[in-house]
Amino acid sequence: MAGLKIDGVTRRFGEFEALKQVTLEIGNGEFVAVLGPSGCGKTTLLRAIAGFEKISEGSITVGGAEVSGPGRHVPPEARNVGIVFQNYALWPHMSVAENVGYALKVAKVPRAERGRRVQEALDLVDLGAMGERRPANLSGGQRQRVALARCLVATPSLVLFDEPLANLDVHLRAAMEAEFADFHKRTGTTIVYITHDQAEAVALADRIAVMDHGRLIQFATPQELYARPANAMVAHFIANGIVLPATVLGEEQAGKVLVDVLGEQVVMDCPPGTGPRPAGVCLRPADLRLADSGGIGVAVKRAVYRGGGFRIEGHPVLRPDLEIGFDLPDPARLAAGEVARLAITGGWVLPAGQE
Amino acid sequence: MLILMVAAVVLLLSVLPMARLMWELVAPQSGTAAQSLTKALSAGSTWTATWNSLQTGVAGTVLAMVLGTTTALIVSLTDVRGRGVFVFLYVIPLLIAPQVTALAWLQLFGPASPFLKLIGMAPPLGSRNPLYSPGGIILLLGVQYGPMAFLMVRAALRRLPRELVEAALSGGASRFTVLRTIILPLITPALIGAAALVFVSCVGNFGIPAFLGIPANYLVLPTLIYQKLAGAGPAVLTEVTILSIVISLIAMAGIVAQDFLSRRRDYRITTTSLPPEPFGLGRWRILVEAGLAALILAVLVLPLTGLTLTSMITAIGRKVVLSELTLANYGFILTEHAATPRAFVNSFGLSLAAALVAVMIAVPLGYMIAWQRNRWTRALNLSIELPYALPGVVLAIASLLLFLKPIPVLGIQIYNTIWIILFAYCARFLVLALRPTIVGYQQIDRALEEAAQVAGAGLMTRLRTIIFPLVAPATLAGGCLIFLTALSELTVSALLWSSGSETIGVVIFSFEQGGDSAFASAVSVMTVIATVALMLATNLFARRLPNGVLPWRD
Ligand SMILES: Nc1ncnc2c1ncn2[C@@H]1O[C@H](COP(=O)(O)OP(=O)(O)OP(=O)(O)O)[C@@H](O)[C@H]1O
Ligand SMILES: [Mg+2]
Numbered sequence: 001m002a003g004l005k006i007d008g009v010t011r012r013f014g015e016f017e018a019l020k021q022v023t024l025e026i027g028n029g030e031f032v033a034v035l036g037p038s039g040c041g042k043t044t045l046l047r048a049i050a051g052f053e054k055i056s057e058g059s060i061t062v063g064g065a066e067v068s069g070p071g072r073h074v075p076p077e078a079r080n081v082g083i084v085f086q087n088y089a090l091w092p093h094m095s096v097a098e099n100v101g102y103a104l105k106v107a108k109v110p111r112a113e114r115g116r117r118v119q120e121a122l123d124l125v126d127l128g129a130m131g132e133r134r135p136a137n138l139s140g141g142q143r144q145r146v147a148l149a150r151c152l153v154a155t156p157s158l159v160l161f162d163e164p165l166a167n168l169d170v171h172l173r174a175a176m177e178a179e180f181a182d183f184h185k186r187t188g189t190t191i192v193y194i195t196h197d198q199a200e201a202v203a204l205a206d207r208i209a210v211m212d213h214g215r216l217i218q219f220a221t222p223q224e225l226y227a228r229p230a231n232a233m234v235a236h237f238i239a240n241g242i243v244l245p246a247t248v249l250g251e252e253q254a255g256k257v258l259v260d261v262l263g264e265q266v267v268m269d270c271p272p273g274t275g276p277r278p279a280g281v282c283l284r285p286a287d288l289r290l291a292d293s294g295g296i297g298v299a300v301k302r303a304v305y306r307g308g309g310f311r312i313e314g315h316p317v318l319r320p321d322l323e324i325g326f327d328l329p330d331p332a333r334l335a336a337g338e339v340a341r342l343a344i345t346g347g348w349v350l351p352a353g354q355e
Numbered sequence: 356m357l358i359l360m361v362a363a364v365v366l367l368l369s370v371l372p373m374a375r376l377m378w379e380l381v382a383p384q385s386g387t388a389a390q391s392l393t394k395a396l397s398a399g400s401t402w403t404a405t406w407n408s409l410q411t412g413v414a415g416t417v418l419a420m421v422l423g424t425t426t427a428l429i430v431s432l433t434d435v436r437g438r439g440v441f442v443f444l445y446v447i448p449l450l451i452a453p454q455v456t457a458l459a460w461l462q463l464f465g466p467a468s469p470f471l472k473l474i475g476m477a478p479p480l481g482s483r484n485p486l487y488s489p490g491g492i493i494l495l496l497g498v499q500y501g502p503m504a505f506l507m508v509r510a511a512l513r514r515l516p517r518e519l520v521e522a523a524l525s526g527g528a529s530r531f532t533v534l535r536t537i538i539l540p541l542i543t544p545a546l547i548g549a550a551a552l553v554f555v556s557c558v559g560n561f562g563i564p565a566f567l568g569i570p571a572n573y574l575v576l577p578t579l580i581y582q583k584l585a586g587a588g589p590a591v592l593t594e595v596t597i598l599s600i601v602i603s604l605i606a607m608a609g610i611v612a613q614d615f616l617s618r619r620r621d622y623r624i625t626t627t628s629l630p631p632e633p634f635g636l637g638r639w640r641i642l643v644e645a646g647l648a649a650l651i652l653a654v655l656v657l658p659l660t661g662l663t664l665t666s667m668i669t670a671i672g673r674k675v676v677l678s679e680l681t682l683a684n685y686g687f688i689l690t691e692h693a694a695t696p697r698a699f700v701n702s703f704g705l706s707l708a709a710a711l712v713a714v715m716i717a718v719p720l721g722y723m724i725a726w727q728r729n730r731w732t733r734a735l736n737l738s739i740e741l742p743y744a745l746p747g748v749v750l751a752i753a754s755l756l757l758f759l760k761p762i763p764v765l766g767i768q769i770y771n772t773i774w775i776i777l778f779a780y781c782a783r784f785l786v787l788a789l790r791p792t793i794v795g796y797q798q799i800d801r802a803l804e805e806a807a808q809v810a811g812a813g814l815m816t817r818l819r820t821i822i823f824p825l826v827a828p829a830t831l832a833g834g835c836l837i838f839l840t841a842l843s844e845l846t847v848s849a850l851l852w853s854s855g856s857e858t859i860g861v862v863i864f865s866f867e868q869g870g871d872s873a874f875a876s877a878v879s880v881m882t883v884i885a886t887v888a889l890m891l892a893t894n895l896f897a898r899r900l901p902n903g904v905l906p907w908r909d
Pocket of ligand 2: 043044
């Protein structure tokens with residue numbers, strides 16, 4: 001097990017920068033999710049850590065030893081990192097036990113010890129009795145677990161997951177999520193987990209690194225990301241926060257400040273040192289309340305029933321160019337064309353320059 | 356390390372012979388380059404042969420394209436039955452050596468034809484076999500390479516997404532209009548590509564003009580080169596080098612055209628859509644099927660029947676009586692004629708060795724070309740394609756030039772031994788194992804290798820334990836193709852053989868030249884049987900192969 005330090009890593013494909021100055025420090029035994037929209041560079045980052053991509057600038061250090069840096073590139077086979085691939089990448093011409101034992105065989109571990117460790121790893125993922133099967137004869141979830149056992153058996157210093165649940169159905173996903181969390185608790189391995197599903201990241205990770213267009217936007221705990229997003233993209237991406245334009249009216253005091261949102265004056269949380277300026281604010285469901293009068297007017301464009309309540313989409317009456325969406329729990333009703341009044345009770349002022 | 360090894364092999368097998376050929380122009384064996392050049396280029400025979408090559412090449416290509424495209428359209432787009440069988444049978448002529456095809460047709464049409472006699476239609480004795488003519492050569496080139504056009508057009512038709520056809524049909528277009536306005540334009544690049552390849556093959560063919568042209572004194576470039584070398588030996592090497600460069604230039608025109616056209620096509624767009632629904636032929640179906648059957652009868656069954664009958668009669672020219680057919684010819688060549696069994700041993704050994712060498716090289720080489728894309732891979736690929744794309748005589752002459760003198764430093768003489776043939780086979784046929792291997796690589800998920808890499812396996816270990824087992828089926832299919840092609844190969848061995856290192860092709864050729872058609876036919880029949888048996892055998896494990904690596908499997 002080891003910590004991972006990524007320092008100013010840039011990866012260029014020709015002119016295009018897939019990673020831009022990414023800096024990230026992950027502690028020993030931490031479970032970190034890397035989250036971001038498609039094409040933001042997650043896989044590239046993971047492949048750079050594993051050693052499949054050479055980096056153009058910066059350095060990567062695993063457990064105190066530099067593995068990628070200026071003029072230095074340790075090949076993947078010498079890095080002792082484990083990967084669980086999105087499509088499992090099990091070798092079809094080997095049995096489950098052979099798949100799992102491959103790394104040990106390559107490392108010339110004696111046969112008896114190899115057998116024992118393979119069995120241990122298979123037991124750990126509840127596949128103790130399936131060693132002789134072929135990967136083709138396993139279900140999706142079982143294959144995923146074989147892939148997990150295969151990467152564990154070599155006791156890697158770091159385990160990388162590339163969207164390991166993307167190919168599974170919803171029910172299996174939930175089960176495997178629990179399994180990953182359990183696995184992390186038992187082994188204490190450092191894990192970097194790539195996903196574009198924010199719910200998955202929030203459920204599993206100690207900390208989440210949010211990426212966009214090759215840049216690291218914010219690296220923080222799920223709670224922090226939810227309550228204090230660094231910019232509008234994070235606010236949207238994590239739990240679909242509402243971002244509205246606003247004006248900060250006063251000076252920050254004890255982390256709070258008075259803000260004008262579409263004519264409503266609200267006291268909100270804010271970064272230290274916030275002063276009067278135009279700003280974006282992020283609102284969460286807890287910050288909104290349906291009111292009879294006052295608040296901001298929202299013209300309802302569409303109401304879609306989503307089990308347990310309606311999802312309302314509309315736009316502020318004062319600013320028809322903005323979109324606003326929120327959930328309305330049963331039994332309340334709103335129909336298209338109506339005007340709802342929303343009272344704002346709190347929120348978060350996005351840091352300067354991050355509307 | 357691996358890169359160095361692979362580069363060395365490619366250098367040895369592909370670049371070196373071609374470079375040696377070019378070097379001959381700069382520093383010839385005898386005289387100056389200018390002298391040989393004027394001599395070769397002022398000779399009337401050179402220009403006659405060039406003209407003949409172009410003539411038969413173009414006409415043969417047209418015939419092959421018409422045959423191949425028509426059959427491909429019928430087989431791919433309509434609801435005819437028995438497709439698999441048809442494809443298997445129709446592709447056989449492509450795998451039977453050209454000289455065997457030539458021999459079989461000669462037996463079919465000649466005045467001594469046992470077949471025509473059997474049905475009482477033989478022309479009078481002493482009349483000329485109509486196949487000893489440019490027309491005969493063109494006909495057989497068309498028959499030989501029609502399947503090649505067929506395979507390429509069929510592959511293109513299979514890639515055609517059904518939506519395109521269905522969109523046109525639902526737009527109210529009749530089927531014939533769809534064919535004319537949608538399908539044919541879409542496969543035009545494939546048609547042109549196929550035509551270029553067929554042209555190159557026709558121009559480089561030796562077996563057919565050797566059997567049909569030499570007796571009529573109608574020479575094309577490959578046969579002219581053969582005659583000069585057979586007559587005067589290495590003394591004329593410089594002169595035939597120039598001839599082989601002329602033929603390379605003609606072939607190159609075809610290759611360049613093909614490369615240019617295929618580059619404008621994007622191979623990466625592979626649609627996941629199904630191929631179009633077959634057009635129902637209705638009442639016409641049975642007629643079309645009869646037509647296809649007649650085609651098989653004409654290009655395969657009849658010639659092979661003629662060949663078999665000839666191989667079973669003892670005195671050519673006599674009346675053929677079924678009860679007098681005998682296996683005596685087989686007995687003679689196998690027990691009393693020393694060269695034939697030796698040729699079988701040689702050819703089997705050569706084909707097997709060439710196939711093995713190619714398989715062993717193709718796996719790491721394909722790995723580099725398919726997975727380690729860099730600026731060298733294109734050049735690498737091209738330099739391996741070249742010895743196969745260029746006519747066989749060119750490579751044979753390059754090998755002669757390369758090994759006429761003992762190998763420097765080592766002092767080993769491989770000229771006049773079987774090893775020079777093996778070298779030429781490896782150089783020429785490597786690409787046949789490489790192409791399916793690359794297809795195989797493209798169908799393997801790269802993550803399988805990466806998983807082994809993170810498990811700590813170095814490149815050699817990965818090649819051995821992960822990569823080879825995964826691409827092996829495709830590569831071995833290529834190996835089989837090499838074995839089949841090399842088994843009765845003639846073009847290269849006709850120029851490189853020596854006493855003791857005869858190949859099957861050479862033996863058939865010598866028998867026929869000595870007037871022993873019956874013996875030649877007997878050897879041919881055995882080769883055909885071996886070829887078809889091997890094709891059937893590979894079909895058995897075809898289920899485990901990626902699509903499209905066995906040409907004869909639909
Ligand atoms: N080998 C390459 N050559 C050129 N561009 C590349 C290469 N690999 C990745 N890219 C580009 O880098 C960007 C980031 O790609 P990456 O695969 O890391 O995205 P991702 O975040 O994993 O996306 P997804 O969620 O869709 O998997 C993309 O725009 C991609 O087109
Ligand atoms: Mg990705």
